[in-house]
Amino acid sequence: MxxxxxxxxxxxxxxxxxxxxxxxxxxxxxxxxxxxxxxxxxxxxxxxxxxxxxxxxxxxxxxxxxxxxxxxxxxxxxxxxxxxRMPGLPLIEILRNKEFSQDFIRMALRNTGSLIRRLHREAITHGDLSTNNILVDENAEPSLIDFGLAAIDYEIERFGIDLHVIDEILGASHPEHTHAIEVLLEGYSSEEERLGAPPEQSGGAVPTASSVLKRLEEVRSRVRYHG
Ligand SMILES: Nc1ncnc2c1ncn2[C@@H]1O[C@H](COP(=O)(O)OP(=O)(O)O)[C@@H](O)[C@H]1O
Ligand SMILES: [Mg+2]
Known part of the structure; x- marks a missing residue:
């Protein structure tokens, strides 16, 4: 090597x-x-x-x-x-650094949501969507890294959990960015509107963006209920 x-x-x-x-x-x-x-x-x-x-x-x-x-x-x-080597900084650092404008951060979050949807449309869940595993370059274009826990999946639960992980982290570690998750989820659904219904994969049908968002709601209320 x-x-x-x-x-x-x-x-x-x-x-x-x-x-x-x-x-x-x-x-x-x-x-x-x-x-x-x-x-x-x-x-x-x-x-x-x-x-x-x-x-x-x-x-x-x-x-x-x-x-x-x-x-x-x-x-x-x-x-x-x-x-x-992917360019840019981990999203966690971008959200903590006061030098980035609100516009840049919104764009980064929206693009991140779109990229996560594109990942899910390939029937792949990431398994560890933390703000350390998303890098953002100077044009607010994200890349995803760290696929050690990723899997090919058709069951909706792990898709919902992917969004729930990033939801929890944005809420807990970056509470000053109050609408961060909404902006990210906007990117997630708009990507599906742009691309149309998800294509059938060899293993079956991938859950649609709106069904994954619904599952996220269910995971959220489960967590609220059980602590
Ligand atoms: N392809 C890459 N390009 C740029 N930085 C990377 C890349 N892979 C890893 N890193 C950096 O190394 C850190 C740890 O790598 P990661 O694959 O997430 O390992 P771990 O499983 O220990 O979290 C990342 O958060 C990132 O800062
Ligand atoms: Mg990592």
Whole structure:
């Protein structure tokens, strides 16, 4: 792997991410860290499966024209993946930084909603839609990263949960942006109006945008009721 590291971007419980270059292009290297509390054999199997699944879904989405990193190299046995480095800052930082205008933030949120709908139309749920896993570039164009928990799905529940995760995070971590989720959901439905009814996928029919929004309401009231 001809990856030349320059700086460490992230060190979490599950992965370490370095920025650098690969064949002269801006890249990141994602290294899965072993988890001490799991049995090593199980850990390797789980890590292998997750990395295979993450890269398979990324390749599929990239081919369909979505803003996700290209997969340039993969060594699942040692838990290493080389990805295209996506431009921009995590949405969490954009929302915290006072320098961005309200217009820019609205546009970023709206575009993020549209991109999530395009993801869902491919029958893929993300599984971890936090404001750390959405990067936004200088034109307020988002990309999605971190597909380790993503899955191909036709059941409406996980689509609703995807929206509920970002809903909760926008409410809890960024309460000063009072209409953030509404703007994002506007982008989510308007994308469906723009593109028409979702195409049939090989595994069946994808839930429509309006049915996912209805499910989000149900998840919200379930959570309110049960705490
Ligand atoms: N393709 C990428 N382009 C730019 N930054 C990235 C990319 N992949 C990861 N990062 C950075 O590294 C961080 C952690 O990567 P992520 O894939 O989310 O790992 P984890 O599973 O540990 O959350 C991200 O929040 C982002 O800041
Ligand atoms: Mg992440």
């Amino acid at each position: 001809a990856f030349v590291p320059t700086e460490r971007l992230h060190r979490g419980a599950e992965a370490e991410v370095w920025a650098g270059t690969w064949m002269g292009q801006d890249a990141v290297r994602k290294l899965r860290r072993p988890r001490k509390w799991r049995h090593p054999d199980l850990d390797i199997r789980l890590g292998y499966r997750r990395m295979m699944s993450e890269s398979r879904l990324l390749i599929r989405l990239k081919r369909r024209g979505l803003n996700v990193p290209a997969v340039w190299d993969l060594d699942p046995k040692s838990g290493r993946m080389i990805l295209e």
